[in-house]
Amino acid sequence: MTAPALARRVVVSAPVVAVAGALALTTLVMLVVGVDPTLAYPALIRGAVADGNLEYTVAAFVPTLGMALAFALPLRAGEFNLGGDGQLAAGGVAAAALALLVPLPPVVAVVLPLVAGALAGGLVAAVAAPLSTRLKIPAIVSTLLISTPAVALASYLVRFPLAEAGTGIAQTPTLPDAAHLPFLGGSGYVTIGLPLIVVLTGLWLYADGRTVTGYEIRATGQNREFARYGGVRVDRVAAVALAGGGAFAGLSGALIVLGPPYRFVDGALTAPGYTFTAVAAVLLASARPVVVPLTVALLTVLQVGGQGMEREAGVPSQLTQIVQGLIIVIVAVLATLQARRRR
Amino acid sequence: GGTASETGTEAAPATSIILITPNPVGTNSFLQLGVKGAEAAAKELGASFKLYESKDPTSIAQNVDAAVRAKPTLVVGISFSFDDVFNTVPKANPGQQFLQVDSCAKDQAPNLACVSFKEHEAAYLAGVEAGLLSKSGQLGVVAALDTPFVHRWIEPFFAGAASVKPDSKGTPLYVGGSNPFSDPARAKSQAQTLTGRGVDVIAAAASGGNPGVFEAVAASGAKAFGVDVNQCALSPGNVIDNVLKNVDVAEAAAIKEIFGGKTGGVKVYGLAEGGVGVNALADDLASSGCTVADSPDVVAKVKQTRDDIVAGKITVADPLAG
């Protein structure tokens, strides 16, 4: 394909058109309510990438990307994992508990809690697998139902057995120094969680397209009966995909907890809404896994930039939620229209 | 870097204050007071004022960083949610002045000043009123979440009631759910659960859920206590009194001291300092709309208890200390 042709393809591709459409609509909303878009948009961009904000955006990108994998992996097998919050909290609390309760030598003190977090998240998600394959309770319902109790359990652990004494907030004590994730370069936010999640994303993309397991997961998601007929153990594949997704969520939770402020603060993992931002990003990528990191980056920029926009231009940051919602709706519509035109 | 006061001596306000909240202010009366106090102080000092509202615990750090980059005269953070950030950021920016309201970072730097309150003393007074006015002897609290901090409004409230009605019983309920600070429907249900069990006085500490509590007591004939500010007018005739925390006054005083050069240090406001209280103690009680005004004997007892606490004759246990 020639460069101009490629450029044309990119420009008219669904995500680009959707973003443009959503921005147009949002501008309209701004004008209607009397916000000056020429102030708001630069503020949004500055809030995301200018000054020291880029660092923060990158830091927020890490858990969002992790949660995107948590949703995307099971989705490839046809399972909707909407219970990311519970898996995230379980992973976070498991990592915190291990780091606090077991004295570990350096390096191991970081690695083991991360592994524990991934295991805990995977376990919480895996509960949905037999419910789906044996009892025919759809994962979209069961993961959602399991999520709240898992968050509650983590909250309970942090409030009581693992609580720091003498503080007003429900949180664990600071984790021992050995368990702190090292920062990347001179940053105060970006830890080695970034390269870790980037490498894992690469591995996932590779596995999805280039491995037997990836192929079997995709076949299961495309047509479960076909995969079963082809000798794929679909129940196991679905369970692996769900557990794998949960592990990504749990790992994200562990990464948050092992990063500054180096403790599990009740609510701090779920309040930023990583789970649904990630769901939106994956849906935005409309079944093209390579695009997922890009859509995650886009939504993270919007979200973090929204804060900057509020600080600088006094525009409520909820505006970015509106933009996100519109983008998703428009992408879905465009993807459908495109699929129809192909037919 | 230098402080703003060194660099800017031109026409525009040479001094500035940035206030950061841990949550959206909304109708959260506590945060509203925080904004009011800082705004008032800024006006008085001729400083410019900016408000950064955080969405969640994670965005607090981002806002603090952005504030430090803006190099104002003073960065103010409200609540214990800033404990972690203010542990490190002031040390890393020794030229910048900080003020934490309502809590204090453990590892306090010299350029961090703190203002905190003895809410439990005011809650104890409210408990005394509740004990005297309750017929059933059954008291309740509806709080947003079971965090350690919120217990300053719970145990002292029940202790105050027990001091005047030894056989009184107290039950705390928490709103919880997926939106604990803003689920008035659940708060109302919780309050109804309490009234259904014979509770006739409920202290509301449910933030955005408080109006729900007032609606519940209004319907059942019970009475409620508000929190932080005078909420008696929200539900006339149903609110006995409020556990006041004069955040604005204390905060404004602290800001002025810092601008005057008295930086760092911790200032604790209790009943003695007038930083906390109840409307029964206020001069404008008659016009407050609070029903305690109809019971002069209760008001008298509250005043006496206040005096006893200030004099050290009564010590109110701080649940956070234990």
Add this chain to the structure above:
Amino acid sequence: MNVFEWSFLAGVLTATAPVLLAALGGLLCQVVGVFNIALEGQLLWGAFVAVVVSDLTGSAWAGVAGAVAATVLFSALLSIPAVGLRADPIVIAVGLNLLALGLTAFLMRQIFGSGGTYSSPDLTGLPDLGELGLDVPVLREQSPLVPVALLLVVVMATWLTRSRSGLRLRAAGQHLEAAEAVGLPVAAYRHGVTLAAGALCGLAGAQLSLGNVTLFSEGMSAGRGWIAVVAVMLSGVLPYRLLLACLLFGVAEAFGFRLQGAGLPQQAADAAPYVITLAALVLAALWRRKRSHEHA
């Protein structure tokens, strides 16, 4: 403690009503094969508009009407892409839920000048049935929309099984192509039903913000729409079973409150409705399995 106190039952009804109304909308959509998980957003939107209109007009009933109208409009954002263009309703719904959250919070600041919670003496809530002369226990303190919700269950059950349009709707949901082949205006049914679900969510929102309480606060739907979605899945598209599922939630929530009263931590109360529902789902599935095995 006595579970059968009137206040307990009243609490259950109060907690159930908005969920039930939204779930009825979800059930209708399910009948024609539209998987509607936008109930959360629609409920929130309805609650918001109800408060805005009631605040402006001073009439709670105007608020209800406004909520219904505005939520019907909002649900057109689902029906046009998902039904008209056959885009994935799940994706659209995720977008709409975000949109509702952002839009209500944003407009709240624009209209009322502040975020968080809005309540005001100008805001008129729905009257209690007691005030309207129906002075019986349990119902006394409920809004008129509560019996309406219960009545709608009966109406919908009868309509779906007995009427011509009910049969056609059910058919359209079972097999799209077949319905088209027998000449049914399937798209019109789906549009109509999705919009009707919007109306029901509008009622649900109004019940939440003007019935259960009299105020609006950001994100006050607080997961109730998701609970409605789960109830729809539990119902097997049968209105009476839907009622049971919603009541199960209401009871679990009220029961969770009691657990707190009995000294269990708040987190147990948070988890209770979900744990109980999941347990019910699992038991029902096991029971179905056992029954089919017994036959074998």
Add this chain to the structure above:
Amino acid sequence: MYAAELVEVTKRFGPVLANDGIDLAVARGEVHAVVGENGAGKSTLMSILYGLHRPDAGEIRRDGRTVALRSPADAIRHGLGMVHQRFRLFPGLTVAENVVIGAEPVRAGRIDRAAAARKVAALSERYGLRADPSALVGGLPVGVRQRVEILRALYREAEILILDEPTAVLTPGETDRLFEVLRTVAATGVSILLVTHKLSEVMAIGDRVTVLRQGRVTGRFTTAETNADELVNAMIGRSLAPSAPKRARPVREDPVLEVRDLTIHDADGVARLSEVSLSVHPGEIVGLAGVAGSGQRELIDSVTGLRGAVPGVFLAGTPVLAGRDPRVAYVPEDRHGRATAPGMSVAENILMGAQRELSSRWTLPTAAVKRRARDLVDRFAISAASVDVPISALSGGNAQKAVLARELTRPSRVVVAEEPTQGVDVGVRERVHALLLAARDDGAAVLLQSSELSELRDLADRILVLYEGRVVAEFPGDATETDIGRAMTGATA
């Protein structure tokens, strides 16, 4: 004046010209057959007549008047009825509801169920289309379902009845009965348009035939004045090779596939298979005949391992493996539900089942996978734009060839083929038969299930008849269709 006329009808799907200026006219009371290769445009043309598609050009006349058919509702109003290639019934509704829906009898605002049942019963009586009005359609055998579709058209008093490959899923007995009904109906003045791939049927019931090829009409015949060869020539532009002579008897070796006393119950405890025993030897094709729902599904699922480990099924002397026994090549009947993943590429569809052998450890050798797919596409003469297009973009016949290519190249000595030529045109059918015979000649043991008796007679060395879950008869490959057909209805010899 014709009852219905399609004049110069053109329909394009993207680059595909599905119908290219087609003229077709049906007289009152006529049975008009429409034949042609896969993808010739038959279904498209019928869909246009029924208002499901709108033509890009051309017009439709009804009793000489031009009509606009924008939807099936319009078509129904103009007296058209259609029985679709894939049934369009509501599984959760009763037979009566399925028939009357869209024109329900109503009393006092409610559906008059009694009246509906009465009317449906009367109709089935009159045309001999037996179906219990109160039965749920979801649980009915295909033959009965088709009756329901026809009853629906008759209930609506269709004057023109379109049937798209109605016999693809019927047994010979059912086909005969269907044709009787069609003759009865036609005698009352109803015009019938019949799409089929079976030329014997065209000759048996058609008055006239229109042949389509690549969207154009390539022949119009009166059945009385033509023969099958002439039709085939018009359809595919050549004659069929004479079918390979059957070999005498296969070499006797130990059977590779053995089923011993297999009994299977369904979830409701009803026996679907009772004490079934059979064996298939290398170099032998064993045919499986039976009315749909006689236990074929259960038997084949057991043999392939898809039913899990069932006692009594042996491959080369060892029990069949649960999940999917890799030693069995299996061509399923359900092309879209089981045999392919429509959204995946041709290469990925052809890969299924071989992914583990082709890969060293984890990694899938993508280049090798595509090379292999391209190779098979060439060898099996599958027409596909590339191996990267989704398999749903292939015509039914080509998709079927891709499935055969995948399965017949498995290193297996047992081949199970289920309705391998259902819905494919005569050219593809010839090719599929050749492939199965070649597999047999290479020493494979072939179990062939087909509802087409002529196919079984052409290919099978022995034919077993299933009836209500039992093997009730065994015939040599050259038994008459009458004998086999009798056994299929349970009439004991």
